[in-house]
Amino acid sequence: MWNQDPGKRFVRVYQQGAMQVMEIWVDTLTGVQYLFHQAGYSGGMTPLLDKDGKVVVSSEYAERGSRL
Secondary structure, X not given: OOOXXXXXXXXXEEEEOOOEEEEEEEEOOOOEEEEEEEEOOEEEXXXXXXXXXXXXXXXXXXXXXHHO
């Protein structure tokens, strides 16, 4: 899942829809996941939160970060 190009900070890991797009992006430096939603000419991005209101961090990042 992690981007092989070191120049890209964000990678898209999920995409749904065509006219109304919903995507999940991961910050490759922090592992934080973001939800992006676009409808027509407008859109927005926000951190994904779990049921307790904490930011969702990719489990792959946790494994990768522990090896650094």
